Amino acid sequence: MPYIFPSDFMADPSVHVFGHRLFIYPSHDRDAGIPENDNGDHFDMVDYHVLSTDDIEAVMRGEASLCDHGVALSVGDIPWAGRQLWDCDVQQGPDGRYYLYFPLKDRNDIFRFGVAIADRPEGPFIPQPAPMLGSYSIDVAVFRDDDGQYYFYFGGIWGGQLQRYRDNKALESAYLPSGSEPALPSRVARLRDDMLEFAEAPRPVIIVGDDGQPLRADDPHRFFEASWMHKYNGTYYFSYSTGDSHLLCYATGDNPYGPFRFRGVLLTPVVGWTTHHSIVCFRGRWYLFYHDSVPSGGRTWLRSLKVAELTYNPDGTIVTIDGGAKE
Numbered sequence: 617m618p619y620i621f622p623s624d625f626m627a628d629p630s631v632h633v634f635g636h637r638l639f640i641y642p643s644h645d646r647d648a649g650i651p652e653n654d655n656g657d658h659f660d661m662v663d664y665h666v667l668s669t670d671d672i673e674a675v676m677r678g679e680a681s682l683c684d685h686g687v688a689l690s691v692g693d694i695p696w697a698g699r700q701l702w703d704c705d706v707q708q709g710p711d712g713r714y715y716l717y718f719p720l721k722d723r724n725d726i727f728r729f730g731v732a733i734a735d736r737p738e739g740p741f742i743p744q745p746a747p748m749l750g751s752y753s754i755d756v757a758v759f760r761d762d763d764g765q766y767y768f769y770f771g772g773i774w775g776g777q778l779q780r781y782r783d784n785k786a787l788e789s790a791y792l793p794s795g796s797e798p799a800l801p802s803r804v805a806r807l808r809d810d811m812l813e814f815a816e817a818p819r820p821v822i823i824v825g826d827d828g829q830p831l832r833a834d835d836p837h838r839f840f841e842a843s844w845m846h847k848y849n850g851t852y853y854f855s856y857s858t859g860d861s862h863l864l865c866y867a868t869g870d871n872p873y874g875p876f877r878f879r880g881v882l883l884t885p886v887v888g889w890t891t892h893h894s895i896v897c898f899r900g901r902w903y904l905f906y907h908d909s910v911p912s913g914g915r916t917w918l919r920s921l922k923v924a925e926l927t928y929n930p931d932g933t934i935v936t937i938d939g940g941a942k943e
């Protein structure tokens with residue numbers, strides 16, 4: 617599969633079509649010289665760039681380049697910033713403006729979500745003065761349903777801090793389920809009409825197996841981070857990374873809250889520890905955007921953007937793509 621932005625290290629692509637263009641909102645990887653650890657301190661990103669194209673097929677063939685619109689938001693512009701700008705997402709609101717949602721550690725090293733607003737999809741984005749009320753953890757994906765409601769999916773464990781919360785409240789000590797306990801779920805909340813805050817308390821996104829039971833903590837297909845939502849033929853597809861088992865998986869349901877039934881693996885492991893994606897339809901074709909660490913020689917904090925065309929089977933399952941990592 618082709619690398620689509622070879623001139624810099626970018627990861628976690630959130631992709632949307634606004635107007636006639638495809639816009640990519642990635643994390644902007646850099647080498648901060650911080651040793652790799654389970655807390656993710658080595659992912660010390662300080663800004664976002666926006667990339668776009670009106671012809672992704674030409675980019676895939678190497679006949680055209682993505683347009684780099686430059687720095688769209690910097691950590692130094694965010695009043696409450698501590699460190700680490702991780703996976704973001706953007707949606708166009710009902711007022712026609714563009715809302716960038718980003719996880720960032722505050723000055724107490726707690727991940728919160730911020731919102732930044734622009735008149736154009738490429739930015740620049742102006743941040744709100746404070747984080748979203750009641751927000752926590754990482755990895756946002758904002759889905760606009762056909763009825764005009766927006767749903768904010770989020771959460772990630774280990775360095776993403778999701779294990780520090782239960783029922784949307786901070787725990788005194790983190791608790792990570794294990795063995796046959798139900799796995800820690802992603803969260804979803806509908807957004808308020810002004811796009812700036814949750815309209816409701818976040819709810820767990822439950823993924824069940826064929827037995828109707830929530831996936832167990834020791835299931836290699838359980839949720840870890842990198843939520844994404846898309847709709848295909850009227851069905852809601854919740855997709856996600858399994859983190860330490862290095863898969864992208866998906867589950868389907870009949871509404872944006874779930875429960876979702878586990879359906880399969882989207883992408884087998886890539887080179888590098890993390891795997892993260894988005895799914896989008898552009899000019900009638902479906903694509904999986906993702907990243908790997910091949911160009912950086914396997915340095916997991918220096919990732920490169922890739923894309924593959926996605927194929928659906930008649931029963932709604934998705935043909936698994938080979939991530940390329942050797943067993």
Ligand code: FUB
Pocket residue numbers: 627628643659702703754755772841842890891892
């Ligand atoms: O880019 C930093 C983190 O790595 C993301 O938030 C995770 O999903 C993983 O890709």
